[in-house]
Amino acid sequence: MSDEEPADIVHTLPLDDWHRERGARMVPFAGYQMPIQYEGIMPEHLWTRENAGLFDVSHMGQLLLSGDGLDDALEAVLPGDVKGLTEGRQRYSLLLDDNGGILDDLMFSRFPDGIYMVVNGATKWDDIAHLHEALPEEININHLDERALIALQGPKAVDSLQRLAPGVEKLVFMTCGKFDLAGTEAWVSRSGYTGEDGYEISIDAEEAERVADLLCAEPEVKPIGLGARDSLRLEAGLPLYGHDLDTDIDPAIAGLGFAIPKRRRTDGGFPGAATVVKHLAEGAPTKRVGLKLAGRQPAREGAEIYAGDTLVGKVTSGGFSPSLQAPIAMGYIAAAHAATDTALQIDVRGKRLDATVVPMPFVPHRYVRGS
Structure with missing residues (x-):
């Protein structure tokens, strides 16, 4: 699998044909053709707030990191508590430059075979290059480009998903696990970027259409586009990388101090620690x-x-x-x-x-x- 982005290529999602068949208006975003809306941003937004919306976020980068000394190596790159992360738990964190500026925000989870990480689609190639440069050679970085990622968001997400993947209802916010989803192995976390309850579901790309069909056959679920995802995350007060976060902003300025626990503030050892810790202590x-x-x-x-x-x-x-x-x-x-x-x-x-x-x-x- 290549870790270099081919030049001048606009990629298609595994569900590209599926979106078009359902009347999606497709637009370029983060190097991909993505559905911005189906029936309209306003009704899709309100449907998600009241029911459950299916979002295709397969443009995002899915990585699996493994190797001896992984936790120490990652704590030299991330300001989060990697060592304290137990299996089946997930955390929000950041990639920072030497001045504490934000290169990207991300989610990472403890799997039995390593750390699973989801990074933003627009920055994933830079993130992969940054990790290759920053981490020791002993650390393996596997870009899972054969997997699709879908988000099921809304107060009725649990009702629909548990019929197809029994047991997911036992997850709570920021926990994860592997489940049988109608005959395919799914990596499921109870998380998302809408402010609603919901799940992010990683599956083999070849299973994406079948799983999307099954989910949208549930009465609570409709496909929802990128436009409503943006309005939902704005209402939830969640920053979007490249708009609300960039290398001129550090975690203290961004109000993301929760992602840097006390031990890391005391011990430092992450990029830009001096600036970030000072701003957290004295005010940005x-x-x-x-x-x-x-x-x-x-x-x-x-x-x-x-x-x-x-x-x-x-x-x-x-x-x-x-x-x-x-x-x-x-x-x-x-x-x-x-x-x-x-x-x-x-x-x-x-x-x-x-x-x-x-x-x-x-x-x-x-x-x-x-x-």
Whole structure:
């Protein structure tokens, strides 16, 4: 399997024909043709909030890392607690550069045969190259490009999936395992990026159409496009790499300090530790905040944020919230203006819109957590 991205190629997903047969509008994203919507972003968004939506996220990079000394090697690359991760558990973490800037955000899980990692589609080739360079030769990095990845999200996801993969209902948020899903081995985690309860399901790409058909035959499930995935994650206050996260942002600025446990803050030993730990302890100069706008006109990525006549920040994600029926945004502003209820203005095409700093998530998370 190659770890180099072929130049000037737009890839297709294992479910490409399946999406088109169901009327999906396909657009290029992260080097792939992906379904942005089927019947429309608004109804797909609301269906997922109330039922269960099937998302194709096979563009993301699935990696399996193994070898002697794996935990120590990964803790030199990630700021998370790898050593404390037990089998069947999953954690959110980050790849950082030497200044603490975010190269990517990711999920990693403990499997019996190593660490399973899911990285963003737009950055996966750079991530693989970075890991090859940063990790010792003893560590094997297997790019699982023969596997598809689908996400089943929404309050009724458990109802539909447990009929096809008995036992998945016993998982709680950020736990995982291998299950028989209608005759195929599925790697299932109870996680996702919508703020809803749900699952991410890794299967052999050759089984993707059959499994997607089975899931969408369940009364709770409809296929959902990339557009609703974006509006759902914005309502959930979840940052998107390349928009809300990049190498100019460190975990403290991004409000992701939860991904760096006390032991790692004390011991350091990860890229950019000095900067990140200082910002976590003393406060970062800028902060990621939620913004609720007056009226109904949304502010989009790049819109400037003002306190009076002073430019204090910029919107990184914004849109109209289908659940709240109001415009919302997230962005970075100077820490002095980041307190909840601070009144600001956002410049949208030369017009100043009133906005207020609000807590995130905009819509409460509904993860099913263990006791």
